[in-house]
Amino acid sequence: MTARIDRRILVRALALGGMAMALSACSLFNSSKEAKPAPLENITPSLQARVVWEARVDSVKFPLSITAVNDRFVVGGSDGVISALSAKDGTTLWRTEIGKGLSAGVGSDGRFAAAVTRENELVVTEGDKILWRKSLTTPVVTAPFVAGERVFVLTLDRAVLAFDAADGRRLWELRRPGEPLTLQQAGVIGAYQNTLLVGQGPRLAGIDPNRGLLMWEATVSNPRGTNEVERLADLVAPMGRDKDVFCARAFQSAVACVNADRGNSIWSRNVGGSTGLGTDATLVVGGDGSDRLTAWGTRTGDVIWTADQFQNRKLSAPLVTAKSVIVGDSEGYVHFLSRDKGQTIQRLSTDSSGIAAPPVQLGDTVLIATRGGRLFALRQD
Template sequence: MKRTMLRKSSFALVAILSFGLMAGCANKAEPRYAPKELQRFEARAELSSEWRTRVGKGLGQARHPISPALDNDVIYAADERGRVMAVNTESGDRLWQTDLEVGVSSGLTAVAGQVYLGTRNGEVLALNQDDGEIAWRARVSSEVLAPPQPNNALLVVQSVDGAVTALDRRTGQERWAHTTTEPALTLRGTGTPTVIDPVTFAGFANGRLVTLDNRSGQPLWERRIAVPRGRSEIDRLVDLGGQPVLAPDGRLFVTSYNGRLVALDAPSGEVLWEREHSSYLTPVLVGDRLFTVNEASHIIAYDARSGEEVWRNRDLEGRWLTAPAFADGNVVVGDYEGYLHLIDIQDGRFTARTRVDGSGISVRPLTDFRRIYVLANDGRLEALEINR
C-alpha cells in the first residue's frame, strides 16, 4: 500500500518536474531552467503545411506519451480516450477509425500488418492495420507508457512497475517476464526497450541497464548507468527514461536522468566512453554523430566514436523540447509552446521554425526525408514539407 501511495504522489511531483524541476529558496520557488524567448534568425529553409487533421482529444491532461507510428505510407495515431485512426500520409485522408473501450496510454508501434499499443489498465492490444479490428489483447502487470517493441517472434512491453514482459507476436500469449525493484519515486514514464532477435536491452528507473536473453528473459549482463546522489528523493532520481540506441556496428548509446550518457559494446556491456549528461529523452544517431536533448533543453551533438562534444545549441533552454528526430540534414524538435524547430546537424544553427499548435508538442515528431509529421498535445496532426 505504501508503494502505491508513493507512486500516486509521483503524479504531483511530475507536474512540478514537467514545469521546470522547481528549485530555489524556501519563500520563492523559481524554475530551474526558465524558458528562453525565441530569437529571430535568417531561415535557410521553409516549412509548408501539406495537410492537417484531428486525432480525437489528444494526449489529455496527463500528457500521455501517445506517439504516432508510420508504416507503408500510413500514420497510425490515437488519443487518450481510446480513439485510434489510420491516416494516408500523402493526402491526410482518414482510412479508418475505431473507438476502444479503454484509454490509450502508450506510444504506438506499427509493423508487419499490425498496430500495437498499451493501455492505462495494463492491457496490450494488437490491431489489424487494414481495418483497426482487434487481433488480440493481453494483460501485463501494470499501466503501459512505452510503445511495445517487436522482433520477428516477440512483442516486448515495459510497464510502469518496472516489469518487462515478452508476448508472442501472433497470439499475445506471455513467453516470459522479468521484474526489477523500482524506487518509490520515479519520473512519470518508463524507458522503452530496444529489441533485436536474440536480446532485449532495457533501462530502468533504478539507473540500471539490463540485457535479457529473448529465449528465456534471463539477464545476460547488467550495468549501472546512473548512481543516486543527493539528499532529497528528487535529487536521487536516476531514471533511464529514453530508449537505448543500437548502432549497426554493435555500439549501444544510453542516456540517464541525473547521470551520464554512455556508449557501450552491446555484446559485452563494456563501457567505451561516458559523459556527464542528464536526460530522460531518446537520442538520435546519424552516421557518426549522436544528437541529444538534455534536461535543460540544450541540443548537443557528440562524436559517436569518441564522445567529444561537436556543438551545443542553448537557444531553446527551458522550452521542454521533445526527443530529437532527423529530417533532411536537420535535427527536428518540438517545444512546449507548439513550435517546431529545425537545426542544421553540421553547425547547430537554426534552419527553419514554424508554430504548429498553441497546445504544445510533447511527443517526438515522425520524419520521412523532407516530410515531418507532428502531433500536438490537443490532437492536431499536421504534415509539413521542408522546402529549400
C-alpha cells in the same frame, strides 16, 4: 549536488518484493516559479521546410510516442482510437477504437498494433480488428514494443512481459530487483538483431526475447546523491541508434552510448536532462534541464556544438536528420538546427497547445504531433 526535477515529470514510489504500490505522485521541483522561456530569435531561414499534409487524433494527455513502420505512422489519441496513416499523403489506412483512453503510445510491427488503456488493459489489433485484451497488474506508460510476432511490455516498475501477438499467451516475465523510485515517463525498449533492449534503472539490459533471460547489461549512469530522489536515474525514451550503437539518457545524470554487439558502454558523459536523444552515424543530440542542446560525436562522445537559444522552452527530444536537427517546444514551434554548428536555420509554427512527442521520420516525411491532437507531416527541401 541536488538534482533539478522538472515539474512535468511525476515520480511514483514503488514498493518492491510483491508489496503494494504507493499511488501518490508528487512534484519535486525545487521552486514554485518556472523560468521564462527564451524569446524567439530573429533568423534568416536557410532551409526549406513545408507541411505536406495534416491529420487529427484526439487530444494527447499521455506520454505519446509515434511508431513509424513500413509506409505508415501508427498513432493513438486520448479517446482510445488508434490508426495507421500513410506517410505519403496522410490517408487513413485503418482505424479502430479500443474502447478506453490510452496510458501510453502505440507499438506496431506493421501487422500487429498494441496499446495499453488507462484501465491498464493491453489491447492488440491486426489492422482494424481487435485480436485480444489482457489486464495487467502494474501500470504502463511506455508504448508496447512489437517484433517477431511478440508483444513486449515494459511496466512502470520496469518489469518486462512478453506475449504471443496472435493469441495473447503470456510467454515469459522478467522481474528484477528494481529501484525504489521510477519515473512516470516513457522508458526505453527496443531491439537489436535477436536481442531485446530494455532500460532498467540506470542500465541498458540485453534480453533473450524467446526466454526472457538476461544476456548482458551496460551501465549508462552511476547515480549519486544523499537520497532516493537524487539517485533517480531511469533511462528515458527515445533511445537513439546507429547500427550497433544505441545511445540513451539516464534521467538528470548522464548520456551514454552502448555497443549492442558486445553489451558494453562506449562512452558516457555526466549531464542533466529529462528527455531522450536523437542519434545518427555522426551526432547524438540531447537537451539538458534548461533546454540547452548539446551534440556529441556518436563514436567518441566529444562535444561538437552546444546551442542555448531555446532555454526553458520545454523542448521535445530531438530528431537528427540528414539535413538538420529538429526539435519542438511547448508553444508549438518546430525548430530546425544546422548539423554542423547548431544554429537555427528554419522555424515552423503548428498550434499553441505544444509539441506532444519527439518528431518521427519515415523516408522523407517527419511527423509532428501536438497536445491538441493535430498531426503535421513535414518535408525538408
